[in-house]
Amino acid sequence: MSQPLKIHYFDNNATTRIAPEVADAMIPFLREFWGNPSSAYGFGAQVNRHVENAREKVAALIHADPKEITFTSCGTESNNSAIHSALLTTGKNHVITTAVEHSANINFGEHLKKQGYDVTFLPVEGDGSLDLHRLEQAIRPDTAIVSVMYANNETGVIFPIEEVAAICRSRGVLCHTDAVQVPGKLPIDVKQLGVDFLSLSAHKLHAPKGIGMLYVKRRTRYQPYVIGGHQERGRRGGTEGVPNIVAFGRAAELAMSTLEDENTRVRGLRDRLENHVLRQIPNTIRNGAKKPRLPNTTNIAFDFVEAEAVLLLLDQIGICASSGSACTTGSLDPSHVLSAMGISPMRARGSIRFSLGIYNTEEDVDYLIQHLPPIIQKLRDISPLNPDHPDNDQYDIVGARSKHEQEMALGKDTH
Numbered sequence: 378m379s380q381p382l383k384i385h386y387f388d389n390n391a392t393t394r395i396a397p398e399v400a401d402a403m404i405p406f407l408r409e410f411w412g413n414p415s416s417a418y419g420f421g422a423q424v425n426r427h428v429e430n431a432r433e434k435v436a437a438l439i440h441a442d443p444k445e446i447t448f449t450s451c452g453t454e455s456n457n458s459a460i461h462s463a464l465l466t467t468g469k470n471h472v473i474t475t476a477v478e479h480s481a482n483i484n485f486g487e488h489l490k491k492q493g494y495d496v497t498f499l500p501v502e503g504d505g506s507l508d509l510h511r512l513e514q515a516i517r518p519d520t521a522i523v524s525v526m527y528a529n530n531e532t533g534v535i536f537p538i539e540e541v542a543a544i545c546r547s548r549g550v551l552c553h554t555d556a557v558q559v560p561g562k563l564p565i566d567v568k569q570l571g572v573d574f575l576s577l578s579a580h581k582l583h584a585p586k587g588i589g590m591l592y593v594k595r596r597t598r599y600q601p602y603v604i605g606g607h608q609e610r611g612r613r614g615g616t617e618g619v620p621n622i623v624a625f626g627r628a629a630e631l632a633m634s635t636l637e638d639e640n641t642r643v644r645g646l647r648d649r650l651e652n653h654v655l656r657q658i659p660n661t662i663r664n665g666a667k668k669p670r671l672p673n674t675t676n677i678a679f680d681f682v683e684a685e686a687v688l689l690l691l692d693q694i695g696i697c698a699s700s701g702s703a704c705t706t707g708s709l710d711p712s713h714v715l716s717a718m719g720i721s722p723m724r725a726r727g728s729i730r731f732s733l734g735i736y737n738t739e740e741d742v743d744y745l746i747q748h749l750p751p752i753i754q755k756l757r758d759i760s761p762l763n764p765d766h767p768d769n770d771q772y773d774i775v776g777a778r779s780k781h782e783q784e785m786a787l788g789k790d791t792h
């Protein structure tokens with residue numbers, strides 16, 4: 378907490394900085410307007426008007442009707458809720474999703490399997506794209522729902538949701554998309570997409586953590602996942618998180634106005650970073666298709682290094698990036714997304730995701746591309762994975778010297 382180090386943040390797919398405008402919008406609901414929006418007296422009803430106002434703004438972001446928006450606690454809850462509802466309302470027992478979903482879906486799918494449901498995790502191609510033919514073949518008479526993410530959080534690869542939804546419609550199967558990575562980066566129009574359910578999470582669009590929403594298309598049958606009071610028109614029990622809901626509304630408004638910046642300036646920063654790394658650092662390769670891809674994300678494999686070691690050294694100089702998703706950090710398994718793309722475990726373990734956002738500057742990218750090459754070089758010099766590496770009994774000595782050099786390179790006082 379007391380670190381004076383300036384943060385250079387390249388992990389916007391994990392979470393985003395709260396926009397100052399969003400924080401400002403929340404304050405009155407933390408300090409003065411703390412009434413319960415379900416209370417009948419004016420002090421509550423007044424708060425309720427702001428909840429409904431936020432609902433209109435979130436609806437506008439995805440071209441939905443406010444009645445189609447249910448606030449939840451997070452993107453994970455929204456995803457779980459959509460699938461849960463589809464299973465209950467259809468009485469069917471088969472779910473189709475993909476092998477590259479966020480752990481919100483992967484682990485919920487595994488959980489459902491243990492409960493006796495049947496879950497198909499569709500494979501992807503080497504570039505992370507989806508073969509729609511395989512989707513068509515996977516749909517069965519007992520399929521309740523198809524849940525396919527709109528854009529991948531690790532590679533940025535975008536799936537053709539409009540086509541996925543059309544296939545589902547033609548087969549009479551419900552369709553959900555996890556669009557958590559999309560707002561502010563691509564326009565979202567649920568009518569054009571034709572999905573029945575869509576999930577968002579506010580902390581990926583410059584609002585606080587702990588608030589998400591599920592779009593449920595008009596006339597789609599729905600069974601709540603969180604059961605309790607009659608909040609959210611009976612679709613989600615629990616007293617509304619008013620400050621967070623208000624924040625989500627403000628962030629939704631802002632996301633529409635930052636689309637342009639994400640797709641021009643931020644995309645330019647991402648491309649500069651990616652091109653520089655791929656050209657200047659040997660034995661690097663981009664994971665996933667170049668397009669269609671989110672404008673802010675690049676995932677790069679650095680052969681002969683462990684991503685965790687790179688991230689540690691980057692962390693020491695104030696650079697935040699990640700390997701895989703935040704939800705899998707700490708596990709030694711390579712990313713399930715990269716594995717599903719057929720990338721070898723060794724290459725996957727040397728892969729790093731850089732995800733940019735509207736608060737990134739040219740200076741951030743300059744700083745990163747200045748510091749990254751020597752870090753990779755130092756780690757490769759001591760890496761037993763490196764085919765050029767000297768034999769094993771020299772390893773300790775070389776390793777020790779390199780560690781010293783590393784610290785010198787990082788500007789650390791090594792006495």
Ligand SMILES: *Cc1c(COP(=O)(O)O)cnc(C)c1O
Nearest residue numbers: 451452453479481530557558578
């Ligand atoms: C972050 C993320 C989620 C989870 O959202 P939470 O609000 O953190 O639960 C789900 N899907 C994707 C694609 C994400 O990036």
